[in-house]
Amino acid sequence: MAADDELGTGETAPDLLSLHESIADLFATRGDWRRAYRHLRSALDIARAGSLRDPLTSSYNRRYLDQRLPELPAAVAVALVDLDRFKSVNDTYGHLLGDRVLCRVADLLQEGLPADAFCARYGGEEFALVLPGIDHRGAVRIADAARLRVARHPWSELQPGLRVTISVGLAHGTGSGPRQLHRADNLLYAAKRAGRNKVAFHDCETARVITHSE
Known part of the structure; x- marks a missing residue:
């Protein structure tokens, strides 16, 4: 799922970022590196999208x-x-x-x-x-x-x-x-x-x- 799609679900970017990082940690401890990598990539996409948005108005910055x-x-x-x-x-x-x-x-x-x-x-x-x-x-x-x-x-x-x-x-x-x-x-x-x-x-x-x- 793309970062922009996730940001439109009603959850805030920091919440989603923490969620993906936590899930990635969980999969990593289980040795499921492929899923861990996928969630880390999602976390990176969310962080990148957030860095291009104005925090007050949510328009681009x-x-x-x-x-x-x-x-x-x-x-x-x-x-x-x-x-x-x-x-x-x-x-x-x-x-x-x-x-x-x-x-x-x-x-x-x-x-x-x-x-x-x-x-x-x-x-x-x-x-x-x-x-x-x-x-x-x-x-x-x-x-x-x-x-x-x-x-x-x-x-x-x-x-x-x-x-x-x-x-x-x-x-x-x-x-x-x-x-x-x-x-x-x-x-x-x-x-x-x-x-x-x-x-x-x-x-x-x-x-x-x-x-x-x-």
């Missing part, structure tokens, strides 16, 4: 992002997402609720992603959406749909008076994955300067920076 980006085709689209005024959320409601907001946003960002796309926590309140094989128009549609899901989410159910929005910098075109991430970072600042709760991207025909919102 910066390490996974740094590994995958150089491997992707040059036409990859990258969206860099930042929660607007997130420091104010932490200061007003506390870090515990801030962590719950981060987890909920991570879930909302991952909804509706194409099969080959993935979401990674870039650091703090920033996430990256990596969209291989998606054309410019499709990437804009995906990024703005994510922005709308966050803006329209019933945050008051989590905390009365709470409102959460995101700004998105979207890079698409020629260039390596790391280069696209750098472009997305610059475009994210454009979205912030335009008033937040927007997607900023380069227009394909004019090379102008477009900021899009409702």
